[in-house]
Amino acid sequence: MYYVDRKQIEDRLGFVPYIVEASERLCQTWDASDPLHVFAQERILHLAIEVITDVGSLLIDGFLMRDASSYEDIIQVLIVEKVFSADLEVPLIELVKLRKPLVQEYMHLDRLTLQAMTTRLSSLLRIWEASVLLFMKQEL
Template sequence: MVYDVDTDRIERQLKVLRECVAVLEETKRRRGEREGDPVLFFAASRALHLAVECMIDVGTTMIDGFIMRDPGGYLDIVDILEDERVIPKEGAERIRELVRFRDRLVRKYDELSPGEVEDHGDQSELLSSFDKWVRDYLRQELGT
């Protein structure tokens, strides 16, 4: 079967994801030197929010391009990526946690504490793994 997967779009989305990882790592590195700094809090919050959006957008692009089943929502996108073996089970559960936390980042930002953002923002390894899982799947399915 010939697929129409927008690999250029996926590459742009993964580039932004890598930039989010860099920001999260930098805010983590600076945490001790400037405790309570609102700039670091906002940078980490926004980078985490964008990282989740990137994963969802990549998932949507892949689902459309590979003609996978239609998702019913953000968590369903993660389920489909897991079912199609784009991401492993253990990674999928951690991504679901981030997708759930996204709601707080977007809708309940006024209730967020720096500790919550730090707890959820310490996901550089997972985010980098997502990038690798997607690339491995594309290579396997498209030979790219």
């Protein structure tokens, strides 16, 4: 084990409840024709991706796991290292694959796909966060 930056991990995990609340509130009032809702949804998903990949990278660095070569690889390394269960692999990879379209191809996004992910986001983040905290408790 190397140096695990617990402060950075905790800071990022502390942001998860805000993302969860925002996604739940947005889903309750969703209006695909409202640009504010569309942009809020994109930002919520983008922040969720950044939190997951930032924490994943910090865990990989801190616990000397093999280097990840992509966002999808971060998820796969953490599955292999048993940070979270394999049932999270598919939804997490689906989520992180949205990063490029959100950041680079925003003019041509499939908003229905984004809405489907947004409706699952809060439960996915809660399970992911609990898994990360359990892993850190066991390893530290």
